[in-house]
Amino acid sequence: MTDTPAVEPDPAAAARRITERREQLGIEEEELARRAAMAPNYLRHLLTAGPSFDPGGFVRIAAALGTTREALVEGRSDAPPGQGAPGPRPRLLDLTEAECWELVGTHGVGRVGLPVRPGPVVYPVNFVVDRHTVAYRTAGGSATDPADDAEASFQVDHLDEYLGRGWTVLVLGTAHHVTDEEELRHLAGLPGSAPWAGGDRPLWVRIRPDDVTGRRIVSG
Structure with missing residues (x-):
């Protein structure tokens, strides 16, 4: 059967x-x-x-x-x-900004939202946290390669949709291409920085937050 x-x-x-x-x-x-x-x-x-x-x-x-x-x-x-x-x-339940960064950790997998027409587009990316910014490596010219200074959102969560509990963190800010050689070496040495995206023009994108908010989801 x-x-x-x-x-x-x-x-x-x-x-x-x-x-x-x-x-x-x-x-x-x-x-x-x-x-x-x-x-x-x-x-x-x-x-x-x-x-x-x-x-x-x-x-x-x-x-x-x-x-x-x-x-x-x-x-x-x-x-x-x-x-x-x-x-x-x-x-x-609201989270403080400090609680948000603690839950996000140093690296993992999240979703980046970028403004394209008719958009937006949302893609999963592996990311690293560096000095209260979020950075990810992608291929130049790909869907996750935004224009410099573009508005961007980044979200990471851990949820059980059936038990109705977990947490979520939302970062709103602007995306910037990382070009400084010393900064690039620094990012490449962080845990979890190996990129998913390939391509001939790999690059780092850093999202500088304007707002960091989070919620804890509890049942009952």
């Missing part, structure tokens, strides 16, 4: 439920993004891409709207027979 393949959530239906809930509560889109610890452009991208793109993001949206992931993604508040209880209702 084979298992029935899981049905992918419908992005349009989930986006409609989120909009309806947001309007019911009288919350503007930018305010929802702030409460969910994500850039407004990222929220719009997420609503188009759907729950499968960033399941944890829908936990944060649900918490910001005072509901559950199941209610937004599947349109139900009760689990079908045999599938156990519905997921817990998450709550969001």
Whole structure:
């Protein structure tokens, strides 16, 4: 006997439920993004891409709207027979900037959001933290190679979308190409700095934060 393949959530239906809930509560889109610890452009991208793109993001949206992931993604508040209880209702607690940097650590994998038309684009990158900035190495001319001084967002999180707990950190700032030779050698020697991207023109991009915010997601 084979298992029935899981049905992918419908992005349009989930986006409609989120909009309806947001309007019911009288919350503007930018305010929802702030409460969910994500850039407004990222929220719009997420609503188009759907729950499968960033399941944890829908936990944060649900918490910001005072509901559950199941209610937004599947349109139900009760689990079908045999599938156990519905997921817990998450709550969001603010993190200090110091707590944000501590959770992000020194290196790892996050998502960078860059402003392109009709954009934005969001890509996973491996990153390093250096003197309260975020840096990643990419290929020159690639999708993750922004214009110098471009606005950029960077997000990293650790979430269990079904248990409704974890944390998320959002960095908003500007992206800069690193050209100083001493600085390049410094970055290349940091743990976790080996690039994913190849190409003939590798380069480092540093995001200097204007704002660092974070949320801890708790259940119940």
